[in-house]
Amino acid sequence: MPAHPSAPAPSSASESASDVVRWAAFSCALVPVVLLVYGTSFGGAAGTALGLAAVTAACRVLLRRSERLAEASRHPAAPHRGGRHSRSGAGARRGGRHGGGCAPMD
Template identity: 60%
Template sequence: MPGPQPPTQDSATVVRWAAFSCVLVPVVLLWYGSSLAGAAGTALSLAAVTAACRILLRQSELGAARLLDEESAPHRGRHHRPESGARGGGHHSGGNTPVG
């Protein structure tokens, strides 16, 4: 079974743009006369939000990869054998069908 897949190119691009924004926004704030403390606070806030989003994005990608692995793997019974027969989900005759 292959391990977790690396992040896709799209998510890496999103993270790069977010990091760029963490630098650009404080520079623009300073350029337009904001205080150094205000720009630094904004930079830290943006960095925290970017880090949280990156973690969530990574967890989402790993969950999707895990789901794809589970869907492509054959279903196995309790003792790691393919399910078959009466105990493993085979056809049952009679059952709950109405008679009439």
């Protein structure tokens, strides 16, 4: 018997998300057929198919977004060093008026 890994590989998460989307698309086709076999009107089956397709599309968007966010959290970006209050360089100082050598000497 082959040993099963205890933790899935990082790429298997996106593969499982793709599997979920594939099964959802399959059900979008299968459910209306079953409804027609059991006597539901064509309009009702078509409405159900459209509703399932909309839900599947929304879930796919959310899955892709969560994959991107998970990937971004694995590889954090460099800290933001721009903007008005973030001066770096030779003349940078902190603390407002407490400049150290700026007062005239008598």
